Amino acid sequence: MQLNRMVKNLVLAGVLGGAGFALAKIEMPIVNPAVAAVEAPTVQPMVPTAPVAQQISSPQVALPNFTGLVQRYGPAVVNITVTQRATKTNANPHRQLQPGGDDESDDDPFSQFFRGLPFGPNGPQRAVPRNGIIQRGLGSGFIVSPDGYIMTNAHVVDGATDVLVKLTDRREFKAKVIGSDKKSDIAVIKIDAKNLPVVSVGSADRVQVGEWVVAIGSPFGFDNTVTAGIVSAKARSLPSDNFTPFIQTDVPVNPGNSGGPLFNLSGEVIGINSQIFSESGGFQGISFAIPIDIAINVKDQLVAHGKVTRARIGVVIQDVNQGFANTFKLPRPMGALVSDVEADGPASKAGLKSGDVITKLDGKDIERSADLPARVATLKPGSTTHLEVYRNGKPIDVAVSLGELKDTVAVAKADEAESGGRLGVSVRPLRPEEAKQLGGASSNGLLVEESSGAAAEAGIQAGDVILSFNGQSVQSADQLKTLIAKAGGNAAVLIQRGKARLFVPVELG
Numbered sequence: 447m448q449l450n451r452m453v454k455n456l457v458l459a460g461v462l463g464g465a466g467f468a469l470a471k472i473e474m475p476i477v478n479p480a481v482a483a484v485e486a487p488t489v490q491p492m493v494p495t496a497p498v499a500q501q502i503s504s505p506q507v508a509l510p511n512f513t514g515l516v517q518r519y520g521p522a523v524v525n526i527t528v529t530q531r532a533t534k535t536n537a538n539p540h541r542q543l544q545p546g547g548d549d550e551s552d553d554d555p556f557s558q559f560f561r562g563l564p565f566g567p568n569g570p571q572r573a574v575p576r577n578g579i580i581q582r583g584l585g586s587g588f589i590v591s592p593d594g595y596i597m598t599n600a601h602v603v604d605g606a607t608d609v610l611v612k613l614t615d616r617r618e619f620k621a622k623v624i625g626s627d628k629k630s631d632i633a634v635i636k637i638d639a640k641n642l643p644v645v646s647v648g649s650a651d652r653v654q655v656g657e658w659v660v661a662i663g664s665p666f667g668f669d670n671t672v673t674a675g676i677v678s679a680k681a682r683s684l685p686s687d688n689f690t691p692f693i694q695t696d697v698p699v700n701p702g703n704s705g706g707p708l709f710n711l712s713g714e715v716i717g718i719n720s721q722i723f724s725e726s727g728g729f730q731g732i733s734f735a736i737p738i739d740i741a742i743n744v745k746d747q748l749v750a751h752g753k754v755t756r757a758r759i760g761v762v763i764q765d766v767n768q769g770f771a772n773t774f775k776l777p778r779p780m781g782a783l784v785s786d787v788e789a790d791g792p793a794s795k796a797g798l799k800s801g802d803v804i805t806k807l808d809g810k811d812i813e814r815s816a817d818l819p820a821r822v823a824t825l826k827p828g829s830t831t832h833l834e835v836y837r838n839g840k841p842i843d844v845a846v847s848l849g850e851l852k853d854t855v856a857v858a859k860a861d862e863a864e865s866g867g868r869l870g871v872s873v874r875p876l877r878p879e880e881a882k883q884l885g886g887a888s889s890n891g892l893l894v895e896e897s898s899g900a901a902a903e904a905g906i907q908a909g910d911v912i913l914s915f916n917g918q919s920v921q922s923a924d925q926l927k928t929l930i931a932k933a934g935g936n937a938a939v940l941i942q943r944g945k946a947r948l949f950v951p952v953e954l955g
Contacts, residue, residue: 522645524587526596529608585599586598586663586719587602592640595745596636619639634748634749653716657677658675659716663704682734689756691816692735695734697719699729705720707719756822756851758792759822761784775839781803808831871897874923876891905950914940
């Protein structure tokens with residue numbers, strides 16, 4: 447069936463290609479032969495006529511040649527094959543970002559807004575496996591050190607029991623996952639090899655909209671495929687991500703490209719291909735890459751500490767439109783409008799108030815509200831940052847001692863001894879506004895951000911709220927881990943989904 451679909455797509459591509467050619471053809475002028483004969487000299491040397499395209503007076507622009515870049519850095523791009531036995535669900539209330547995954551049986555009405563390219567929202571987008579059926583997925587990565595460190599997307603290796611790396615010289619290595627950070631969608635894996643080719647790392651700060659960029663990866667498993675395009679926009683904020691100012695391009699990116707590098711014409715990696723915007727499941731002209739500066743910061747922390755720490759200031763913010771700019775007496779729409787301040791949080795202690803507009807962080811402009819969490823997340827908890835804040839139409843300087851953004855409980859890998867991994871959920875406490883939406887009765891519950899393994903097989907989904915475990919109410923992730931550790935092979939989990947509550951029987955892993 448998949449082969450038939452591919453053939454149909456190829457046929458359709460051929461038809462559209464022919465139509466495009468017909469629209470682009472050059473119309474030649476009609477000349478009256480009699481008039482031409484009278485006006486022409488009786489004797490004329492046979493001089494070749496220049497092509498019509500050369501006669502048109504227009505600037506000639508040479509297209510870039512990518513061969514040198516590909517020859518030099520293509521060998522540092524790898525194909526990644528992952529094997530896993532479990533799936534997970536992720537309720538993401540949007541519809542446009544997706545992988546164009548390999549499964550057509552998805553009935554989720556929100557399945558079109560996916561988190562990554564090769565699988566689905568933050569991981570494999572497939573039906574829940576039965577009887578331990580093995581699943582395999584594809585992705586890409588690139589070598590950043592001669593001794594075998596490789597960067598890729600977190601969703602490529604998420605839940606993997608085995609990771610296989612294939613080089614362009616056809617050598618294959620089993621890889622170890624050094625660390626994975628779901629918030630930034632960055633993972634680091636390592637293979638046991640030496641003297642490997644490596645990429646050159648650049649900076650996304652110098653990227654210009656309109657410049658040429660090149661992607662190398664393994665779309666649909668076709669190793670070391672090269673595609674090119676231009677940077678369409680910078681600092682794109684996506685509904686599924688609060689910490690990444692994405693680079694938007696029109697480079698053709700498809701399932702399997704996830705985790706592969708995005709190069710500039712100097713051969714420097716400026717981003718990691720991560721997501722596409724699509725309503726069809728395939729590439730439709732819009733793809734997104736994680737800026738390499740953010741990715742390298744995450745990589746360095748994962749290699750050094752095995753985890754990533756991020757700073758926080760403790761405010762709820764929103765964008766500033768022209769109306770807000772007029773109201774708060776700003777010179778133009780910019781910055782992050784503070785709509786709420788967390789009680790006893792870093793911002794509250796520094797004196798920030800609802801109605802303040804944060805326009806600069808450490809001297810650099812905050813153009814949109816999404817810029818603020820992305821910038822703060824790169825800072826070190828405990829350090830002091832300086833904010834320029836507009837209050838009553840005047841800028842003031844506010845020094846904030848940064849707190850630490852607490853990560854949710856990670857889903858344990860197969861080889862970890864973490865007790866929370868038996869259930870297979872990633873959870874966090876409810877925010878006040880979320881508790882209010884649930885009627886206030888679930889303020890002590892834990893919101894399920896991701897579900898896999900035993901929880902997913904029992905039907906627990908992302909977006910559910912865990913109220914109790916084996917009859918004991920849960921108020922923190924640590925408490926849930928303790929209850930799971932003490933449980934036997936079965937558990938009764940009380941969840942709230944919307945306004946309804948129900949017990950879910952779970953066979954613990």
